[in-house]
Amino acid sequence: MTRKERYEGITGWFQANMPEAKSELDYMNGYELLVAVILSAQCTDKRVNMVTPAFFKRFPDAVSLAGADFDEVLRLISSISFPNNKARHLIGMARMLTERFGGIIPEDVETMQQLPGVGRKTANVVASIIYRKPVIAVDTHVFRVARRIGLSDGKTVEAVEADLTAGFPERLRADAHHWLILHGRYVCTARKPKCDGCGISAYCREHKKAGPADRP
Numbered sequence: 171m172t173r174k175e176r177y178e179g180i181t182g183w184f185q186a187n188m189p190e191a192k193s194e195l196d197y198m199n200g201y202e203l204l205v206a207v208i209l210s211a212q213c214t215d216k217r218v219n220m221v222t223p224a225f226f227k228r229f230p231d232a233v234s235l236a237g238a239d240f241d242e243v244l245r246l247i248s249s250i251s252f253p254n255n256k257a258r259h260l261i262g263m264a265r266m267l268t269e270r271f272g273g274i275i276p277e278d279v280e281t282m283q284q285l286p287g288v289g290r291k292t293a294n295v296v297a298s299i300i301y302r303k304p305v306i307a308v309d310t311h312v313f314r315v316a317r318r319i320g321l322s323d324g325k326t327v328e329a330v331e332a333d334l335t336a337g338f339p340e341r342l343r344a345d346a347h348h349w350l351i352l353h354g355r356y357v358c359t360a361r362k363p364k365c366d367g368c369g370i371s372a373y374c375r376e377h378k379k380a381g382p383a384d385r386p
């Protein structure tokens with residue numbers, strides 16, 4: 171099977187079976203999404219969703235967060251991984267957003283990365299969701315799943331992102347990001363992928379290579 175056929179096969183399956191794929195983070199607007207994505211680095215969406223209601227009640231917008239007291243922010247996000255760094259980043263992000271960008275999250279992913287705590291992955295996630303930019307954020311799930319299926323042989327996040335960007339049509343890239351994340355989170359898990367119940371196994375390179383006893 172060619173790589174093009176794999177892309178077409180899994181695209182067809184996900185469009186039929188996961189047409190409404192979206193982020194599992196809870197948010198009401200771009201500001202809330204940006205905060206939630208910053209908090210979600212090396213932390214589960216479930217844990218972030220437990221913290222953000224109280225956080226957004228106290229800091230409903232970038233202006234209020236820009237003037238926040240560090241210790242108060244830290245207290246509110248103390249159950250999240252790396253709370254010290256993230257508290258510093260959140261306040262810094264809100265200050266830059268209000269002072270330099272007039273409170274508007276930049277559409278351009280390169281510009282968005284000037285905000286503290288916003289790396290390429292975070293910028294791609296936010297831009298693809300709130301601006302429907304045709305970019306694909308590669309997190310640990312996307313990286314693993316793309317290489318297992320055979321959508322990419324890239325050895326770096328940048329190389330996998332480039333292959334996925336070339337492989338999925340522009341209008342489907344935002345959806346493809348969610349498809350691969352959710353598939354990696356619930357089916358093609360890191361330690362024990364559920365190959366026997368996997369809907370895209372017919373298009374998966376690893377599934378074809380391995381026998382039932384030694385599938386990844």
Ligand code: SF4
Binds near residue numbers: 359
């Ligand atoms: S067949 Fe197995 S390795 Fe391939 S995508 Fe499905 S769960 Fe992952």
